[in-house]
Amino acid sequence: MTSLVGYARRCASQFASVSEKAKYVPRRSLLYVPASSEKMLNKVPLMKSDCVVLELEDGVALTSKAVARSNAVKTLNQLQGSMLSCFELGLRVNSFASGLLEDDLKELSKAEVLPAAFMIPKVDTPEDVATIYDLFRTTFGANRITDSPTRLVIWIESARALLDMPRIVSSVINLHRNSGFFKLDAVVFGSDDFCADIGAIRTAEGLENIYARQRFVTVCKAFQLQAIDSVYIDLKDEEGLRESCLQGHSWGFTGKQAIHPSQVPIIQDSYKPSAERVEWAKSLADAFSMHQQGGTGAFSFRGQMIDRPLLLQAMNVLQMQERIMGGGL
Amino acid sequence: MTSLVGYARRCASQFASVSEKAKYVPRRSLLYVPASSEKMLNKVPLMKSDCVVLELEDGVALTSKAVARSNAVKTLNQLQGSMLSCFELGLRVNSFASGLLEDDLKELSKAEVLPAAFMIPKVDTPEDVATIYDLFRTTFGANRITDSPTRLVIWIESARALLDMPRIVSSVINLHRNSGFFKLDAVVFGSDDFCADIGAIRTAEGLENIYARQRFVTVCKAFQLQAIDSVYIDLKDEEGLRESCLQGHSWGFTGKQAIHPSQVPIIQDSYKPSAERVEWAKSLADAFSMHQQGGTGAFSFRGQMIDRPLLLQAMNVLQMQERIMGGGL
Amino acid sequence: MTSLVGYARRCASQFASVSEKAKYVPRRSLLYVPASSEKMLNKVPLMKSDCVVLELEDGVALTSKAVARSNAVKTLNQLQGSMLSCFELGLRVNSFASGLLEDDLKELSKAEVLPAAFMIPKVDTPEDVATIYDLFRTTFGANRITDSPTRLVIWIESARALLDMPRIVSSVINLHRNSGFFKLDAVVFGSDDFCADIGAIRTAEGLENIYARQRFVTVCKAFQLQAIDSVYIDLKDEEGLRESCLQGHSWGFTGKQAIHPSQVPIIQDSYKPSAERVEWAKSLADAFSMHQQGGTGAFSFRGQMIDRPLLLQAMNVLQMQERIMGGGL
Known part of the structure; x- marks a missing residue:
């Protein structure tokens, strides 16, 4: 080979x-690890998902955000230079709209190394993008950002974001080209929040999502970005997961979110x-x-x-x- | 409760x-009542559709427009302050492109009260919106518009309008914010005119419409507006109507047009x-x-x-x- | 009649x-004839496809481009004024991005008559449109273009082009109105290149393409243009071809590409x-x-x-x- x-x-x-x-960087599966759980964090080095995501957002209760942040810093410092089974150790911060992002970044700036990928949920408008970059620049300093090979992964999770997705994505790409912000590599479709936003009810066939998912892929590919598909919620239904992967793959998605390590082998095999x-x-x-x-x-x-x-x-x-x-x- | x-x-x-x-204002069903029919108008107080629409447009022949206008004025005056079974008594005028809108508004300005909702079909471009507002302002005067709790409901019925829908909708919203025009509450998808415009043939499954209907819902929800689904044409097929309602509901629609009172209970039950x-x-x-x-x-x-x-x-x-x-x- | x-x-x-x-000009079927094949070119006068396309692009190997160009010129000259069985004899040049278009046009400018339609693949951006027009104007002269009844047919074949399609199409229309460029009549959906671009895998049902094909039709019809559907690849499957035609027709397409003369009767019958x-x-x-x-x-x-x-x-x-x-x- x-x-x-x-x-x-x-x-x-x-x-x-x-x-x-x-x-x-292959990202066939994105596996979330709540940074509030030390038990889960200890297993990170052996996790075989292409991309393991230290999670500060939805997977962490409000009361545990502070603990999760300092755990994340510790994990980044400890695992630097270690052999990891995954290709990438990413970190998902809280959304700008939550009001928690500034505190996330302040704490994370204490880590010796930046994560291989910063992952930012609920990017809703091109204006969000500029504000988020300002927060990063203020906290980390422009040089630390420009010098780092850290990639960027963002989430599209609302009707407004889907409509404005070409402008959102090109804003991020322009910030990379013109100001040295991290390079955008992948976009993730947050279908649960999207469905909640448009008031849709998720069904097994997923016909309610066909416009959103196919427009999402089309925009990703127009900008030569990876397109990461929705979570498959039913943990016990392996056959359904595999079908969902094969459909996503045949529609042009390049990977899928995983909410449990047991989903990773099926996802990664399907997206090989x-x-x-x-x-x-x-x-x-x-x-x-x-x-x-x-x-x-x-x-x-x-x-x-x-x-x-x-x-x-x-x-x-x-x-x-x-x-x-x-x-x- | x-x-x-x-x-x-x-x-x-x-x-x-x-x-x-x-x-x-719930608008699970929109029931049309041709304002040319005195017999139908007499039944309005007892109609149980969330929204009853006094109709001047497609439901009224050209030769009956004048009668329909004066009937509409009479009905608005008579029913003011009455107990109605519906939540809202709206009024659908003719489209701007028909050349009939100016006469509609002139006659309607004689009513003592404005309808609870003005309903405007075939809004095709953002420029249409500005012209329509000018007609309203000239006929009713800016103050009468600004002081009224009247809502606005518009129809999207062409390929051009669907493509430009975000700009059309934001034009209306801006006219409300900046000039005191009526508040936009809901948008209706006129699927028959849309299909005629793109040359599509309507089928029972409705696969030919999936892009249009899902884009329509996405734009509505991006602007936090109600999304009202297509008419179900086959009056005798109650099962088909119910399935159509459930699909629309699960896709994020908030209501559906009714062409006959017999459709209302099924629609309202499905959208509850x-x-x-x-x-x-x-x-x-x-x-x-x-x-x-x-x-x-x-x-x-x-x-x-x-x-x-x-x-x-x-x-x-x-x-x-x-x-x-x-x-x- | x-x-x-x-x-x-x-x-x-x-x-x-x-x-x-x-x-x-009806274009129920577009039949490609590689201009490198003299055998095929000799059959053109008897071909009964609404539109026969002298092909310089994908159907012609790189090493045969020069031969194909001079064959195309000869064919245009010979068939001028002849009785043809088709309604239109078009000519597809190479894309601007290929770097071959300039040589195509130089050679074609030697023909005594322009083709009834110039057909341009892979138009990707509104900027492409301006550059293509410049090449035509420089080669043929503005007057020869303005004086000709030649129509324009363009191909949309990438994610970027599909997203930007309203601007691409209106650029071409504006060049016709303002500068006398050929009149845009039809747009063709190049689904194979589109699927390759977004990394999708084509299936028999074609669900992977539903957003792209329906958005494509909507944009075509918003500008009152013909919408020409994808190729049907399996030459032996007549039933599948007919179903594909009927679906396309019911979705608003006005015609379909044909890769073999045997497909033409089924396509033309379905789109009648x-x-x-x-x-x-x-x-x-x-x-x-x-x-x-x-x-x-x-x-x-x-x-x-x-x-x-x-x-x-x-x-x-x-x-x-x-x-x-x-x-x-």
Whole structure:
């Protein structure tokens, strides 16, 4: 499999060097760990979800926010440099609207390292984005932010946010390009809050959500971002979870939230690139490599003109496959 | 049940006093009464639809518009101060594009009272909104509009209007805030005209409409407005009507248009808040009330951070339940 | 049937004369003919698809682009003034992003006549539109463009393009109005490239595409454009093709792409206006004609106020029916 790295690197180097800041981070599953629970925190190093999320928001009662914050700082300091089973240790803060975000950030600024990803729920308007960045800059200082390879993951959870999603997302991307804010990597669809906001009742088939979920994916992909699907609530229904994953995958989602470690293997297996997909990506990278040596402009592969988004998809598949093989996940 | 009013009032008073201008008006069903038919008009006082609509538009032939207008004025004058079985007596004028609206308003300005809701079909662009407001202001005078508790209900019935719906709706809301125009309460999806506009053929399953109806609900809810669903055409198919109501309700619609009084009981029953929903709203209002006494900022209820839209939903449920119980509907 | 022409003409003359530049061109099926294949090109005069597309893009290998261009020029010159079985002989160039468009246009400018329709794939942004127009103007000269009855057909094939589609389409329409660029008649949904762009996997039911296809139709119809549906890939599955056509037709699409001549009869039969639809259009035109003689303003037909889009639809049905009957297609 080592040749895959080569392909991905060579391929990627056409556009950007695969530095820490550019590498693809798979997030097939996002597993929440309430930072108020020391018992759960102790298990983090062994958790095999692509992305483990230290949770300060919905999973933590109001009375436990302070404890959760200081636990999170301790965990970040302890696990720095450790071998983790996950690819990414993220941290979800409270929303700006909750009034708790400022205290979250003040406490977190005491950690020696920043989390690999900051995760921000309930981003509702482009104006929210500017205010959130101001809070980060004031608390951490512009340099600490710019120098960090930390990624950003945001949640879309309301009707207003879904309608304004292109402007919200491009605001975050512009703050990265122009002011050095963290790089936006993924957006998560918070379907429970969304359904509560529009007054919809969730059903097993999920027909009530089809517009929201497909618009969500379309906006994510228009900006070349990962699209993370809703939680599957029924913990005992493995078959339903698998079906939900396969539907999400076939609609263009790249991963799914997990509310229990038992959901992770099914989710990650469902969102693994198929053998055909890996073969396609490898051959495309191959063709691209040969084509670059020829020095010509346009580039066709299996009857399709290859553009930048498709090449990027192929690179992501190869990097994901490489990491999955290497990490044994 | 009297305690519910207390909850709703106390709850609402945090944001605005529940004056005539702020109270929630349930519109589970909108029942059209052609104002050209004196026979139908005589039955209005006993009609039990949440909202009864004196109709000047599609339900009235061109040759009967003049009669319908003067009947509407008479009905408004006669029924003022009467006991009505409905919660609201609205009046639907002709669209701006028809060229008939100016004559409608001139005649209606002779009524001693304005209808409880003005209902305006086929609002197609934000520019329409400004022109319509100008017609109202010129005919009624700015003061008579500003002083009235009259609400506004508009119809979205074309592809263009659906695409531009956020700008249309925010134009109306801004005219209320900045110029004292009537308060926009609800938007109605005119699916027959919409389907004719895009050339779609309506089927029983309604899959051809899923994007339009779900986008419609999302925009309504982003602006905290009621979302009123399509007409169900087959008068004899009660089972189909009930299924259509339940689907609409589960998608976030708050009510449905009725083309015959026989449809009203099924519609209103389907859109009644469930016992669980009322219990949720009551408990949330309770928790909010206790929380306010404690004086703290953020507020969590059953594992969810409570924001303004959710609190508003709870208040609306309580006010609706109160009126339904009080009105025997 | 001759009376239908009369109706359509009389009807249309209220708004615009039915000159070559205004007439409705049915495009129930779009059949691709790779311009690299002389064998296929020889069959063009007998092809019965409403619209036959000389193809320079995806259907032509990179190494054959030059041959395809000069074949296309020869075909345009030879077939000028010939009796063709199709209503329109279009020509699809390469996308702007491919870097091949400039060479396409340079070669095509040598043809004595322009194609009846220029077809442009992968229009991704409103900025693309301006650049494409500049290329046309520079190559052909503004006058040759303005003087030609050539129509424009564009492809929407990415997440970004779908989100920005209203601005893309109105850019093209404005270039026609303000600068005399070709008149935009139709937009085609390129579902394979779209699915590749969002990472979706196409299924037989096509649920993964419902948001994209229905938004696509809504935007087309908001601008009164034809909406051309996806390719049906399985050449042997006639029943599946017919179902796909009927679904598209009932959703508001006006035609469908064909990748093989064998698909054309099924597609064209499915997209033919029904007898009821023709009767509706004829009666509406009749009523409109009588109404115009009466000289009054508003106009009602079978209980519905008739506005410009509906009248236009009726005219299009009549023109299409006339051409289908006349052309024996």
